[in-house]
Amino acid sequence: MLEAGRDRAARERPAAAEPLRFVALGDSLTEGVGDRVGEGWRGWAAVLADALAPEGRDAEFTNLAYSGALTTELTIRQLPQALALRPRLAAVVVGGNDTLRTGFDIRRATLELDATMGELSGHGARLLTACLPDPGSLLRLPAPLARPLARRMRAVNTVVHALTERHRAIHLHITELPWLAERRLLSVDRLHPSAEGHHLIALRFHDLLTEAGGSRRTRLLRCWPGGGQLHCGPARLQHRPRARAGSVG
Numbered sequence: 001m002l003e004a005g006r007d008r009a010a011r012e013r014p015a016a017a018e019p020l021r022f023v024a025l026g027d028s029l030t031e032g033v034g035d036r037v038g039e040g041w042r043g044w045a046a047v048l049a050d051a052l053a054p055e056g057r058d059a060e061f062t063n064l065a066y067s068g069a070l071t072t073e074l075t076i077r078q079l080p081q082a083l084a085l086r087p088r089l090a091a092v093v094v095g096g097n098d099t100l101r102t103g104f105d106i107r108r109a110t111l112e113l114d115a116t117m118g119e120l121s122g123h124g125a126r127l128l129t130a131c132l133p134d135p136g137s138l139l140r141l142p143a144p145l146a147r148p149l150a151r152r153m154r155a156v157n158t159v160v161h162a163l164t165e166r167h168r169a170i171h172l173h174i175t176e177l178p179w180l181a182e183r184r185l186l187s188v189d190r191l192h193p194s195a196e197g198h199h200l201i202a203l204r205f206h207d208l209l210t211e212a213g214g215s216r217r218t219r220l221l222r223c224w225p226g227g228g229q230l231h232c233g234p235a236r237l238q239h240r241p242r243a244r245a246g247s248v249g
Contacts, residue, residue: 034187
């Protein structure tokens with residue numbers, strides 16, 4: 001019995017030379033809106049992929065996310081493409097656009113997310129999930145408009161937390177990052193992260209993967225400004241809030 005268990009574990013263990021295949025599913029947040037590079041977007045998932053690549057090789061990263069995507073569209077449009085790529089790591093970060101629709105249906109969103117995450121994890125992918133900040137607070141909407149959005153976002157995040165447990169995903173509380181306290185983390189539209197905000201998300205996911213034992217061969221991130229952009233490369237990065245006026249350190 002013991003030998004049989006060892007044989008099965010050896011079969012299930014990825015080969016040393018197998019590339020890291022990372023696929024990102026989601027909406028404009030994961031597409032990278034707010035982190036412009038050239039004529040396109042980069043975003044937290046691409047930065048994380050670079051950091052997770054084994055030394056001397058690139059990660060096989062595919063970003064399937066696009067602006068405006070709803071939870072239902074992940075199942076219909078993005079999931080089949082993701083499964084065909086046989087990812088070892090898959091990010092599923094979505095839900096913000098659902099809260100903005102008049103036909104918001106948390107039950108259907110739950111079923112669609114559960115199906116997407118179940119298919120990916122069932123095919124051997126380790127999942128990354130995140131709960132999202134309330135768009136009304138980011139946009140500083142008047143209370144009559146902000147309250148319904150906040151209720152919907154809490155509902156989506158509650159579902160994401162439950163499905164994270166169900167599918168044993170690695171979860172980042174994006175909602176707890178200091179978006180309002182540190183304005184530079186948001187882009188000019190106040191709804192998406194800036195380049196620095198995207199890099200902070202990548203860093204936090206990197207930390208979680210390291211703690212979970214899923215990044216033994218990773219290259220840690222160091223970020224620095226230059227040419228009007230924030231760049232990242234191999235090294236250790238610690239995010240520290242900028243000192244406010246009148247403070248020291």
